Amino acid sequence: MDPKRKATVEELMRRRRLAALLFWRPDELVMMLGYMPLWGVSVLLYPADGEAVLFVPELEPEDILPAGVEVRRYPWGVLDGRDPWEVLYRAIKDELRKRDLSNGAVSFTRNIGGSAPCRMSGEQPPLPADLAEQLGRVSDGGWKDAGGELLRLYEQKTATDVAALEKTHRVAARAVEVFYEEVEKGHTEAFLSALIEATVQEVNGRAGISFAKAWPMVQSGRNSADAGRFNRSTHKIIASGDLVVLEMGVCVEGYWADITRTAVAGEITDLNRRMYDAVIGAQRAAYALIRPGIAMREVDKAARDYIDDCGFAGYFPHALGHQTGFRYHDPGEALSPFSTGVLREGMVITIEPGIYGEALGGGLRVEDNILITADGYRILSASHRELKGENYGN
C-alpha cells in the first residue's frame, strides 16, 4: 500500500473515531492495494490498528493478489452448501472482536453504482442486495457516515498511482497510433473501433500487464456532430472529408485513461483547422491557469472564453473536464461553469474542449489527462493529437 494513502486513511480513522474501514468496490481495491479484482466480490477490512485483511473468493487467481496484505479466502463459488456471505460476515466480525475493536463504528461506501468494473467487466459484481446492511452489522458500533471522505480519497493520486497511470497511458498511446494509421482506410466506424479495442485487448498477459481492455467509440462526418452529446460507433463508412472523433476509456489493471482524438480523413479544410486551433488554444488557456488552489470554474471559463473568442460561442455544450484515473469518470467535482471546488495537488483531471455542430460539418474534441503537481501540472496522455497521424506528409 502506498505510504501516503496509508497515512491518509489511518488519519481519517483516528479523526472520525472509526474501528475500521471496509472497501469492496473494484475501484476502491485498486486505490487501496493496486489490486483489480477478477470476480468483484473481494472485501478489504482495514482496521484502526493498520493490519489490514483482504478477503477474496476461493476462485480468485493467485497471481493477481496484492503483496503486503494478509489475504484470506472465503468459500464463494464453492459447491459446499454454505452461504459464502455468512462466512465472510462472520470472519470480519471475529477479526474485529479479536482486535478489541467491536465497540467502534465501521464506515464504507454504501453505493455500488458508479464503480469501475471488475475484470469480469461484462456485468457488475454479483454483490448481494443487502451487503451494506449486513456489513453495517459486523461491529456493535454499526455503520458511521464518513462524510464523503471516502470518495475524496479518489481525488489524491499517489506516486504509486501515477506510475500505474503512466503504464495505462503507454497502452493508450499505441491505441491512438492505430487510430491514426487506420482512419483513412475506408473502414466503418465500428470496424475501426474494433481494431483499436483489439490493439489494447491483445496486450493482456504481456510482461507486467495482467489486464487491459478498451472501450473505443468512433464517430465520423455527420455522426461526429453528436460527439458532444454521446459517443458510439455505427456502421457508417469513414469517408474523405470526414471529421473523425475517437473517444475511449482504456483500463490497465484498474487504472484508467480517458482520451479523445480527432482526425480528418482526406483534405483538411480551413474550417477544420479553425475548429482545431480553437480547441487546442482552449486547452492551452486552461493549462496556463492550472495549479493547486485555482477554482475549477475559472479553468473552465478560460477555455470557454477562448472558444467563444474564436467565433464558436454556443458550440461547446459540455463541461471542460472531470476527474479520472480509478475509473473512466472518477467521483468528485467536474470542471464546469457551476463548479465550486478548487484543483489540488494529486488530482488527475481531463481537459476536453470540443466544438460540435451540423452547421460546422461535424464535431471535434481533444481530450487529455492531466496530473496536478505542486507547482502546476503534467500531461499524462502525451500521445499525438494532430488532425493527421504522426508520419503524415513524410
Add this chain to the structure above:
Amino acid sequence: MDPKRKATVEELMRRRRLAALLFWRPDELVMMLGYMPLWGVSVLLYPADGEAVLFVPELEPEDILPAGVEVRRYPWGVLDGRDPWEVLYRAIKDELRKRDLSNGAVSFTRNIGGSAPCRMSGEQPPLPADLAEQLGRVSDGGWKDAGGELLRLYEQKTATDVAALEKTHRVAARAVEVFYEEVEKGHTEAFLSALIEATVQEVNGRAGISFAKAWPMVQSGRNSADAGRFNRSTHKIIASGDLVVLEMGVCVEGYWADITRTAVAGEITDLNRRMYDAVIGAQRAAYALIRPGIAMREVDKAARDYIDDCGFAGYFPHALGHQTGFRYHDPGEALSPFSTGVLREGMVITIEPGIYGEALGGGLRVEDNILITADGYRILSASHRELKGENYGN
C-alpha cells in the same frame, strides 16, 4: 411492451396494492421496453393505470428510444446549473399526483449492483448514491418491498425476448466460427480473444443492430485447467496439443448469450475425446430431464452423475448452469446440488458441464443456452460445438 409482461406487471401492482413501479437498472429497461440505455440514467415510471412514462437524459440518442411509451427528457448532462435529479424526482411526483396515485406506495429494486452494463459499458451508470432513498419519497405512500417479485420477472422470457435472444445468438454464432477458424493459427490467447471481440464489435450499427459487444476469454493448455475457477486471456501462445476453452458473454442491444466452446489445437487424444464425450453426455442427460416442473437439483444431478460414471468424479467443481438472457448471469436460482427451485416455462438457463484438471492436461467445457418451453426445451445456442471447426477434415 410485450403484452404478457405488461399483464404480469399490472397484476403484480394490483395484488401488492402498489401505486407504481419504478425501473432504472439497465437490464430492467431492456426487460420492460427492449430499450438498452446509452447513459444508464433513464427511469421508467410504470403507474397502476398502465400509462407508463420513460424519463431519459437530455443527451440520450433519439434513435434508440423505445416506441409505444411516452418519453420525456430531463436535463441530465445540460450545463444549466440545475440539479437534474431534483428535476426528475419532481417530475415523477407530479405525475403520480396528477393521476391521484400519491397516496399509494411505489416499489423498485433498490440495488444497482449486479445489473448488466449500459451501452457506455466501461463503468456502471452514474446514479446518485441516494437514488433509492429519493425515489422512495416520490409518493406519500413511500417504498414498499415487492417481496422478490421484481427479480422474478427476469425468470420469464416472453416471445419478444426470445426473438431478441435469437438475434444475439446469431451474432454469437459468428464469433464461435471465428474461434474455430483461428484457434490453430498460433495466436496468443489474448490475440484470439481480440479477434473474437472485434468480430462482434464490428457488427455495431449494421442493419437492425445498434449495439453489440462481446467479452471473450480464451484459456489454452495448462491455463485451461483453471477454466472452472475463473476465465481470462493471457499472452500464452496456443500450441499444438492444447485444449482451448472459449468462454464469452455476447450482448446485442441488452440481450445476452453466455457460451463456452472447447477446441483442441492439433491432434485429439483419447483422453480429450473421453472428456468431450463425458461433457456432451452430461448435457444430454440434463436435456433428457428438462421440462417445466422438474427440480433444478435433479437436472444438476443427472449431469453430475454422468460425468462421475465416465470416471471424472471430482473434476466438475461448479454448478451445472444458471439463468441468463437479460445479463451475462441473470438473477434467480442456479442449477446446483443445493438448488431448491424448479424449472418453469419461459426460463432461459445455461447448461455448462465441464471437466478440469492439471492431471488431465487441462480443462474442457461446453456451455449452451436453453429456453424452457411448455413441453420441454429449445437450444438457443445452436452453433457448432465439436473439438474441431465445422469444415475440419473436408
